[in-house]
Amino acid sequence: MTLGIILFINVSDNRKSFAATTGDYRSKASGYWSSISTWETYNGTSWVNASAAPAQTDGAIEIMPGNTVTISADVTADQITIDSAATVVINSSRYLYTNNGTGTDLVVNGTLNINGYLTENINSTVEVNGSVTLSGSATDQIGTGATFTIKSGGIFTTAGGALPTASGKWIVNSGGTYKSTANGEALPLAT
Numbered sequence: 001m002t003l004g005i006i007l008f009i010n011v012s013d014n015r016k017s018f019a020a021t022t023g024d025y026r027s028k029a030s031g032y033w034s035s036i037s038t039w040e041t042y043n044g045t046s047w048v049n050a051s052a053a054p055a056q057t058d059g060a061i062e063i064m065p066g067n068t069v070t071i072s073a074d075v076t077a078d079q080i081t082i083d084s085a086a087t088v089v090i091n092s093s094r095y096l097y098t099n100n101g102t103g104t105d106l107v108v109n110g111t112l113n114i115n116g117y118l119t120e121n122i123n124s125t126v127e128v129n130g131s132v133t134l135s136g137s138a139t140d141q142i143g144t145g146a147t148f149t150i151k152s153g154g155i156f157t158t159a160g161g162a163l164p165t166a167s168g169k170w171i172v173n174s175g176g177t178y179k180s181t182a183n184g185e186a187l188p189l190a191t
Contacts, residue, residue, distance in 0.1 A: 020042040025054040027067040061079060071094050074094055074095040075095070081109065084109045131154075149176075157179045160180075168189075172191070
């Protein structure tokens with residue numbers, strides 16, 4: 001009887017509770033990345049209101065289902081996961097820089113809308129299991145040794161934004177989709 005209650009409490013909180021470490025962040029509401037009211041952080045015992053927005057020196061960053069986080073000021077981070085039914089929007093003229101940290105630096109299980117710049121720094125990794133849209137005025141930049149992988153079920157749609165065309169940076173797995181809605185666009189050299 002006690003075991004069933006403990007499992008119910010842990011499972012109902014959310015799956016991140018099991019693996020949270022001090023310094024991890026998760027969204028608690030929709031809002032701007034730079035706003036502390038968007039975030040909570042794990043203090044080693046429980047999730048508490050954040051005193052600062054997450055950055056590259058923090059732990060894992062999770063955008064929770066139902067939340068939309070908007071980047072309206074440049075951000076550098078790694079270990080970002082956009083959950084299914086969660087969204088990140090990079091505003092026009094704003095940057096999301098992914099740093100090479102522990103594990104995958106950006107996992108898109110939900111939605112990523114790039115209206116500004118997604119810049120993968122040296123050796124960083126992005127995996128798309130959900131949906132990424134690159135607007136016509138946006139740019140996706142991939143640094144030396146960095147990779148962008150569209151996994152099975154993942155969809156990348158571009159409306160004519162700027163993409164890197166060097167080989168070895170783009171990987172489209174079986175079941176992944178790259179879609180261009182712009183005429184005359186240069187395609188990335190993908191594996």
